[in-house]
Amino acid sequence: MKVLVTGGAGYLGSVTARALEQAGHVPVVLDSLLSGPRRYVGDRIFYEGDIADRVLLRRIAAEHPDLDATIHMAARIVVPESVREPYLYYRDNVAKSLEMFDELTALGLTRVIFSSTASLYALKPDFEVSETDAVEPTSPYARTKRMIEQVMEDLSAATAMRSIILRYFHPIGADPDLVTGYHLRDATHVVPLMAQAALGQRAEFTLTGTEHPTRDGTGIRDYIHVWDLARAHVRAVEAFDDVLAAERATTSYLNLGAGDGVTVRELLAAVERVVGRPVPVVEAPARPGDAAGAFANADKAARLLGWRTELSLDEAIASALAWGAKRQEILGYP
Numbered sequence: 001m002k003v004l005v006t007g008g009a010g011y012l013g014s015v016t017a018r019a020l021e022q023a024g025h026v027p028v029v030l031d032s033l034l035s036g037p038r039r040y041v042g043d044r045i046f047y048e049g050d051i052a053d054r055v056l057l058r059r060i061a062a063e064h065p066d067l068d069a070t071i072h073m074a075a076r077i078v079v080p081e082s083v084r085e086p087y088l089y090y091r092d093n094v095a096k097s098l099e100m101f102d103e104l105t106a107l108g109l110t111r112v113i114f115s116s117t118a119s120l121y122a123l124k125p126d127f128e129v130s131e132t133d134a135v136e137p138t139s140p141y142a143r144t145k146r147m148i149e150q151v152m153e154d155l156s157a158a159t160a161m162r163s164i165i166l167r168y169f170h171p172i173g174a175d176p177d178l179v180t181g182y183h184l185r186d187a188t189h190v191v192p193l194m195a196q197a198a199l200g201q202r203a204e205f206t207l208t209g210t211e212h213p214t215r216d217g218t219g220i221r222d223y224i225h226v227w228d229l230a231r232a233h234v235r236a237v238e239a240f241d242d243v244l245a246a247e248r249a250t251t252s253y254l255n256l257g258a259g260d261g262v263t264v265r266e267l268l269a270a271v272e273r274v275v276g277r278p279v280p281v282v283e284a285p286a287r288p289g290d291a292a293g294a295f296a297n298a299d300k301a302a303r304l305l306g307w308r309t310e311l312s313l314d315e316a317i318a319s320a321l322a323w324g325a326k327r328q329e330i331l332g333y334p
Contacts, residue, residue: 002026002066003237004109006051006100007074008044009036012115012171012226014180016071017044019230025237028064030056031074037331040180052096054103061107069111069237070104072097075144079119082141083288093144098151105161113236114152117145118167118222118255121294123213127220127261130297131167131253139289149253156250164236164243168256169222169296171229173311173319178330181226181323185333191223191317194268195324198275201334205279207264209286212293218264219286222257222295225311225319232256235305243304257296258309267313274317 003020007013008029013036017027021044028045045064049056051074061067075093076082082089104112120143121129122136137143152163172191174181182192197205210217236243236254243252262270272278301307311319328334 001068004028004070006030006072009040013073014040015175015226016230016233019234023234052099057103071113073115079139079141079289086140089140089144094147110160113164116167118169120146129294138291153251163251165253171226173225173316174323191320194271195320197279208284216265220261220263220293225316228309232307235307254301255296261295
């Protein structure tokens, strides 16, 4: 199968493109290179441009009439930035996605898989969330993801477009061959930050938020190896029609996750266990938009996609650390 991957030069997009290739499929990458490095594209089919550029989308469709599906991963993703700059998030994440969906439907490219977020779920006392649970996004970033989901629901009900929406939790690690991984120069994700502190590339790890209603006061998350996440996207492409037929729906929601909750303090302990030495830590208040968190019930993905996580938390952390040690060689900065 041939698959359009928006945001395919980014962290998740590049690993997903690699997983598609290993499964025998052909990724076609569309990326503005706003944050993703050009070298992450490698020698794949590549179009540099905006997802809302209808002329470019028509060109891609004309040059690849055998496209089977689109994996939509292009987005702004930094929660604190979304609080400071909400306009950029609503414009780039919501408005541009709407334009792309409309053009894809007009072109007959009606299978769309959307990488959403689990950060939009409402807080639950036991922190385990299922696809039917209430949503209550707490940041502009999370609200943009929910808006896109609602757009997809409505378009899929009214047009030929069909949607699978993947709500996933916190990806960590790199692709198995350490070709690509987390790339932002100023890391915002927790494990890269811990990895940099563990490797001496930063003085300390800042533990933000210690008064959440969790067992140790720190946020709880469902950490997932990025390779497992990429495999789930591949399965969603391969099982697209079967999933919707089983649901008897035009839109399907699927949680992706390891199915257990890990607090930030527990994650820190795991990093120290894998590294074999302590990570220097300072504590700070929660950041704007931060939520206590959740972890996934991923039974539906297991049933409809035949997918479960295969890699452990320690393996994911080891992958993140190995990437942290190598990324300067790949990217030219630590």
